[in-house]
Amino acid sequence: MSKKISVITLGCSKNTVDSERLMQQISANKFTLVDDPGKADTVILNTCGFIEAAKEESIQEILKAVQMKNKGKIKEVVVAGCLSERYMDDLKKEIPEVDRYYGVEKYEEIINDMGGDLKYELLGERLLTTPSHTAYLKISEGCDNPCSFCAIPLMRGKHKSRTPESLIEEAGFLAARGVKELVIIGQDTTDYGKDLGGGRVLADLLNRLTEIPGIEWVRLMYAYPSHFPEEVMDVMANNPKICKYLDIPLQHISDKVLKSMRRGITKRRTLEVLNRLKEKVPGIAIRTTFIIGYPAETAEDFNELLEFVQEFRFDRLGVFTFSVEENTVSYLLGDPVPEEEKERRKNVIMEAQQEISAEKNQEFINTKMRVLIDSEEGEFFIGRSYRDAPEVDGEVLIKKTGGESIKIGSFYDVMITDADEYDLYGNLI
16 A cells, blocks of 8 residues: 655645645655545645744644654654754754654655655646635745845745746646636745846736636735836736735835835835825735834834824735744844733734724625635635635625525626625625
8 A cells, every 4th residue: 555645734825835746746656645644654744934923833733743653643754844944953853753854845855755756747736735726826936135034035045936937837737727816926926037037027927827728817925015016017907817906015114113124115115106006006905914013113113003004094914923033133133022012012903904994895885796716615605806815815705595506616796795894795696
């Protein structure tokens, strides 16, 4: 019987893609993939090392797997990914029960050490773990931005763009398997192409992806604000297959904090970019994230951020509390803001955003929206509009009447009839 392997993915969507590529190679080597770690011979954990909470989650999952091994439920534990890349020596000392440690994207080493061989002809292929109609497309690896708080360059290295040809080939592979929505990801998607000799060419790539038969939506995530390309705004405005949606993590708005964070942008320039987006792409849904409790953030800086959130009225917003990361520039600043104060500030921002989100959602009542159906749960079909990225945003809930003929993974026109803080409700037209 073939070796049974279970892959556990922790962290962000970039890790999801890495796991999907590894799983394709595992499957091609005639090993058996199993969802339940308890039914596996080998458990592979693809870990996250981004912030303290993610590191703790990864360590807890490693310890769980080791405990299963000690009880004889599994035979071996393999740890890979960002946490292992960053802390391999420490992990080997602290958790020696793990059989093997690897860094990021070590597909060949993992497969070879399990007794298989890397299938080079399959390097652009993946075994999807997302719904079959939606897939992440990772266009680059690593990051060149000097943000003081971020350890990603320590784990993922410098920015490396994938070639347009390899991305078009992978997207074609995904489309042939039923994918209709491509979610574009990378550590910094706006830097795409700068290392390939032709300058930043994100707009051209987005247009080419929409030409692939079967692709209906292309959604852009992880855009860096300080060098956001004007031509991408034009693509969003003029290409109907590019979702009028942008994830653009700002991290803060106070000039003093932005300077300490080494973000390469000012409050004035941030507002210019955001207002230009709204002007050139009417109806655009903008998502952002902020870091609360950064060492340089005073009460005045926080209040400035809160006022900015209330005035600009983002469609989607997430908040992280500052995490001290070794070997980053901000590590030298310490962690002077108490955890209780960080949580208080985080809650204040999220409460303000909850009110904004509720008001914005109310504006869509009695309007028609195109919705991609993801699943059905209980008495509802669950879908998303162009305003909703998978996993992180709201949903559109369509009440079942018994007479519908709705297919998961298909688009439908929906009349919105009600709304709450995060979700919309509607009926099929």
